[in-house]
Amino acid sequence: MATMPDTLIKLAGRHSPQALRLALGAVLSPAQLQTLDVLHADEADLTYVYLALAADAGQAAVDAGPALHEALRSACMALCPQPELVGLHNTLDLAGHASGSHAEWHYIVETDVRPEAEDDFNAWYSTEHMPGLAAVPGTARARRYLGTGAPRHYATYDLAERAAFGSEPWLAVRATAWSSRVRPNFYNTRRTMFRRADDSTRG
Known part of the structure; x- marks a missing residue:
């Protein structure tokens, strides 16, 4: 890891x-x-x-x-x-369906959330959303962090296959009733797909 x-x-x-x-x-x-x-x-x-x-x-x-x-x-x-x-302070770290595979792609969601919705947001991420995306074929690892400054919340996904993002299983996780309730409380949100530099190294 x-x-x-x-x-x-x-x-x-x-x-x-x-x-x-x-x-x-x-x-x-x-x-x-x-x-x-x-x-x-x-x-x-x-x-x-x-x-x-x-x-x-x-x-x-x-x-x-x-x-x-x-x-x-x-x-x-x-x-x-x-x-x-x-x-960054790590709050959740999940091995994915493709754990152990080389992860060339890295998807990051950065966001703030309205204070009155934060408990629901955290429960959704920890019990439904991130476990669901970690289980998608092609996802190697999923992590959540609290960051200093704004946005405060970071969700990151190491992907062994770029096609995992937007695949049918991925979209199914995003389309739940709980997701629809939580997502309107996001603000200051950025979603970015990254590719690891060829000579980037990780410990």
Whole structure:
């Protein structure tokens, strides 16, 4: 299983793992940069990067907190004038139908939800929606995170086959009565399909 990320970097433009390692090398050790997970949006000029700072850097990175994120943000400005860094806290991690398969594709849903609907939203994600999508043929892994800033909620899906997204089983999970009740409470929502960079590496 891949190392659990605890930081997400969002960058305008398409940036290679080599360019990211060069920029981030001022802040991170070579060992940390060996597990850089670089994602390019399939239909947008956008790069997302997952890092596992706490696991790789030890307690010092955890204690550094905001100062470390600010150093990373400054380093990323060599690539993008307004990089965004998001701290991630994992709340659900499910092996998928295709667990263990190479996952070239990565789908992310980022959203906020109206406060009065949050309990229903969390119950739906944990007991129906994410387990249902994890069970779709071609899904390798499904995870939920709480992020710092807005949007606050992240749902991520590693896909061994891009065709899993939008397949009949996938659409059936999205079309339940509970889904129809919850989804109108979303706002500040972004849905993006990514493809892993060829030389991206995960621990």
